[in-house]
Amino acid sequence: MLKILHSFVFEVNHSQRLRDPPLKAWILASADRTVITANCTCTAGQGEACSHIGAMLFAVETAG
Numbered sequence: 001m002l003k004i005l006h007s008f009v010f011e012v013n014h015s016q017r018l019r020d021p022p023l024k025a026w027i028l029a030s031a032d033r034t035v036i037t038a039n040c041t042c043t044a045g046q047g048e049a050c051s052h053i054g055a056m057l058f059a060v061e062t063a064g
Contacts (some may be wrong), residue, residue: 007027012042012052026039027053
């Protein structure tokens, strides 16, 4: 059975450290919008809680 996956890749600009390079973040989701895995290059992204991933999910949801 073929499993349909969606991947989203983002560059996230810093809101305070404007001279720092953008962060890299990505999400892998199934066809029913279940998040399979996600990652961000920020410090919090190495753990389990990253606001950048949350912001990406919000952006994808509002985009349709």
